[in-house]
Amino acid sequence: MVRAPCCEKMGLKKGPWAPEEDQILISYIQQHGHGNWRALPKQAGLLRCGKSCRLRWTNYLRPDIKRGNFSxxxxxxxxxxxxxxxxxxxxxxxxxxxxxxxxxxxxxxxxxxxxxxxxxxxRQHSITVPNAPSQSQSMKSNFPTDHQQGRIECEPVSPQQSSSEFSSVTEASVLTNNMVIKDEQMDTLAETCPVIDESFWSEDLSAANSSLQSDICSVNDELQLQFPLSPVRENVKEYTFNVDNGMDFWYNLFIRAGGLPELPEF
DNA sequence: AATCGCAGCAACCGCTCCAGA
DNA sequence: CTCTGGAGCGGTTGCTGCGAT
Missing domain, CATH: 1.10.10.60 (Homeodomain-like)
Known part of the structure; x- marks a missing residue:
């Protein structure tokens, strides 16, 4: 479907907003709400497209916008x-x-x-853990095929607000020898972490989930593989996952893809 | 004082998503 | 189920101000 650009119509203004335009938009939204953005500029008497109005409001004029530098x-x-x-x-x-x-x-x-x-x-990629959920303290790492046995243990590194979905971002690394990796050791990760089967990369997220579910987690953990992150090193890919065991912990997982040319995005 | 280059930021563009007809 | 259109998202552009030369 090809749609004409929203501001193609003649007479619609583009570019920086004038203070008067801001005032018109603020007054209108305060009185009527924004409702239909497309209809708003005409009703408010603005020579702007609805998209421009929405952007101006949400990015600049909204009363709850926090100003100033980021902390x-x-x-x-x-x-x-x-x-x-x-x-x-x-x-x-x-x-x-x-x-x-x-x-x-x-x-x-x-x-x-x-x-x-x-x-x-x-950052330190730490892997031992006094306070992690017991079910996660020792997770098997029998990867799909053709790989070495490994083991991961995880430690919450930065407890944050407890209500957050990401209440505790946790670092973990999959290794063959259950060793702590620091960043300076990451260069050797491609040699030390387990090799996994090529089919792992080509399967979709749910398939990857179930693969990891059966191979990494303890019996009662429900693992949710989330986002493939940028490769940290050649042939090493980092994933975020959480173990749904009521503790809401998130982990990073490093997996080496053995000699694969391209790692498809899920 | 004039010019140039760069960083910061507001705004635009094109695409996707999704709800409703 | 398909189509349509509004809303939202992420990438990109281009203007502006400021510091360096």
Whole structure:
């Protein structure tokens, strides 16, 4: 379906908003709500398309918009969520009250990408755990075929707000010898973590889930493989998963794909 | 003082999603 | 089930301000 650009009609203004336009939009929404964005500009007497109005309102004029620089905590939250979710700016924004997806996206591209390297350098991939859920403390890692036996243990590294879905982001690494990996050791990860079967990469998410479910988790854990993240090293792919055992812990999982040319996205 | 280059940010564009007809 | 159109999302653009030369 081919749709004409929303501002193609002659007479619709584009570009920066004038203060008068802002005032008209604010007044109208305060009185009537936004309802149908497409109809709004005509009803409000604005020479803008509905899309432009919606963007201006949601990214700039909304009363609950938080102004000013991002705090260190907010930046760290963005970095962590981006690590988990990728470029899902709206999802990330939903976890930062008063911040918009556009703002977060801009901050990411202008500031945080540069900081990320430093951030990653300070992270430690830890794998032993006093407080992790007992069912997860020792998870088998009998990968699908043709691989070595391994074992992972996980430790919550950064407990956050308990109500959050990501209440505790946890680092874990799959290794053959149950060893702690630090970032400087990641270069050797391709040699140390288990090789998995090629079919693992080509299967869809649910198939991968059930594969990991049967091969990694203890009997009563329900594992949900979530987001394939950017490869941390050649042939090593990082996944986020959680173990639905009531504790709401999230883990990162490093898996080596043995010599595969392309790792398809799920 | 003038020019240039870059960073930051607001806004646009094109696409997908999804609800309703 | 298919089609349509509104809303939302993520990528990109381009303007503006500021510091360096």
């Amino acid at each position: 260190k905590e907010e930046e760290e939250t963005i970095i962590k969520l981006h690590e988990l979710l990728g470029n899902r700016w709206s999802t990330i924004a939903a976890r930062l009250p008063g911040r918009t997806d556009n703002e977060i996206k801009n901050v990411w591209h202008t500031h945080l990408k540069k900081k990320l390297k430093n951030y990653q350098n300070t």
